Amino acid sequence: MSRRLSPELPLTRRGLLVGGAGLLVGAAAAEGANLAIGGPGPSKQLTPGEDLMREHGVLKRILLTYRNVLDRQSANQPVPTAAVHDGATIIHHYIEGFHEGLEEAYVFPPLRTAGQLVETVDTLLVQHARGRRLTSRVLDITTAATLTTAAGTQLGSDLAAFLRMYEPHEAREDTVVFPALRQLLSPSELRSLADTFVAEEDKQFGPDAFTDMVDRVAGIEKTLGISDLSQFTPTV
């Protein structure tokens, strides 16, 4: 496995386009061929689904920080409000203001037009809206360095609701919605859409946005003491 696949050295999207191995999700070579956008061999370009899924990875890591904060609350420990605020800020700008916009612009409309997953798409849209409201409240609450009892209770409730909604939300998108889009579009259309995603991200955040976001999340994890992946390995 390439050293560049280490979480501490995340690949940039541009790097993947130019010279990456096309094995972002750690797939085996045969799986890589399956993920390729056209052409005879494994593609070096992310598919739109892969691109969106790695952004889901950023969200998942922030959800882990939220879970850690809930664990601290359950143990009557102080809430690290700055860490929560930092994570919510990434969600606000990168996930809710960008990633979900890509889905709403380029993923959901063709599915709806094709009459596919219409109810699912409606539910996902409603969840986007609810998530944005929850994040807005989380950001408001965590501007304070310390929380009142009421604010702490509200924060815990909002973080738990956000977690409960987004774990199945992104799992459904990864396993049902994105594969359906892939079936709907031709290889050339997928390539074009992948290029559009790159251009949109570059325009909004600059050329290394994904790497920057991963670095920021890694910093939050370090603050919370959950950056060592091995701590999550169970003893069997």
Added chain:
Amino acid sequence: MSRVIGRRALLLFAASLIALAGCGSSKPAAPPTVKTATIGGLGTVLVNGQGYTLYMFVPDARRGVTCTGACAGTWPPLKTAAGKTAQAAGGADAALFGADQSPDGSTVVTYNKWPLYTYAADINPGDVVGQALDLNGGYWYVMQPDGTPLVPHGSPPIPAS
């Protein structure tokens, strides 16, 4: 899944993309209709011809469309043909309509110089889920028939423009 069905869907999808993200080459056949509707808790606000709530975006500052790309997926602008604006119905004031050319080349309907948008998460006509939401770099508010955004108590005021 049938590739034939997929191809047909793509033709429609292409039109959707143009409408949502603004490829700029397709022109709506007729100007869109903007009318008014009474929405519980908010009063009378502008809606599009299908009854979906219309919003303004504070960073537009009555100068032009700033929500494009992914933002326009979340907030599809109300588009019209070049040189056209909207048709007024109900309590909408025809004198307040105008149009602005988006950076993506499309033409967007304005009301009292505010570009108008719908919200993707308003699933049903009359939904107003986007009211007073801070997203994509600024606040979004519904538009009243007199051309002023409806800013709820406690939300940031709109800077003078």
